[in-house]
Amino acid sequence: MFYLFPAVRSALQQVSSIAWLLIHTVEEMGDHMLRRRLPFRTAIFFDQTDRAGVGSAPLVGLVSLFLGATMALLTGYVLRPYGQENLVPASVAIGFTRELGPLMTGIMVAARVGAAFTAELGTMVVGEEVEAIEAMGLGPLRLLVSPRVLAVFCLMPCLSVISNFAAMAGAAIISRWAFDIPFQLYVQIALENLLVRDIIAGVLKSFLFGMIIGLIACYRGLTVRGGAAGVGSATTSSVVTAIATVIGFDTLFNIVLVALFN
């Protein structure tokens, strides 16, 4: 079986390597905490949250605004013959909080932040900086991986929320302009149809996506081989793998959610 599917074997190896990366990072953080110190360098953590989170907010907001507007336009167009344009706010609200918000944010963060993590760590590997950190006994995983993964893990839900609000704003503008739904009514319908369950599902998914993107990006960066070309191909591979994995996990998450609650 494994002989027939080398790609499957390689994929499984990488999954286990990423799991070990997580385990070793947590171990190194634990070692440091035993010495009564913070598990990561706060300066690097805040720098990364600023770059990964705050820096991504405009992109996430803008893209979500357009997507929300497009979604409102399309659903309104489909529902208008049946006189059901009033369902537009509900469909955008549910669609984004539960599904599209975290997913689109995940894709954008994978492309923007994941690529940066991989390129940065990859360049450090090529310049022997990571090895030098290891040689000093500092624990490169704790020093480099933990603040990055934690930053994207913590900031993803926030970005998802920004995405949701931006999409709703886009949809509200379209609803007002194309389907004569006043803003107040839009908000009222959206809130009436939105379930806490959908919001929680979206937030949980965002945490998961953040962790996946952070780990894949750091793993790809730390395993760079072969100089500048290696950094380039690792960055591409990091983005592609992270996006595919995020979409895959999203599907899985939805299947589990539907099986549990519907």
Add this chain to the structure above:
Amino acid sequence: MTATASPLLELEDVRLSFEREEILRGVDLRLSERERLIVLGQSGGGKSTLLRLILGILKPNGGSLRFKGLEVTRMGRRRLNKIRQRIGMVYQNSALISSLNVRDNLALPLEELSDKSEKEIDEIVMHKLELVGMTEARDKMPAELSGGMRKRIALARGIIMDPELILYDEPSAGLDPVTSTLIDQLIISLSEKIGATSIIVTHEMESAFRIATRMAMLYQGRIIAEGAPAVFEHHPDPVVAQFVSGDTHGPLLDHLPEELS
């Protein structure tokens, strides 16, 4: 020079292969305190690999490697990190952390591993920068420094934790002759001032003779000659003699194509 009863570092039959290619085929080496051992050898001959084995970054396929009597090859991560704090490493390309300025590069190990206050750390950083004559570079980024300056900062970082053993990987490679001599003099003065033992990997003979208190030649994965620098100047082994003289005729080029030899 004779080895003392309890050497600082002891390598016994250390073997290492990468994908069936044998890099080290049984290296034996003993290093006493305060020695400056030069390890000579051809490019790609496993000299840098030897330093990585000493730091525990690579694990040997066989043999034993003891630092102050402690077996490094079988150590867990925590103990290995403790040992690493007692060993300084100066990389060929300096390997300074490019996103941190000189002060932060030097302060990093102290901030992470010691309980010293910021003031104490600043004092130590300045002292080490003084030792390498680079106090004015304190707030510069590595990218703003020349190769020689980066190397001096790397030397300062190598001794920041007051290590007992300092490993140098090609310290004068790629530097002009004057800077190269300066680096050599720094290595000698640092080893004398802080009383550290040094292993210097190089294939630059002038540097080697300037620095060494003892020399060893790594060839085909083994130490084929070892002794005082004076012995190496007129060594009876044809491989060592050819390496030292830089002659193209001799056993070192035997396995190259006809037209080259």
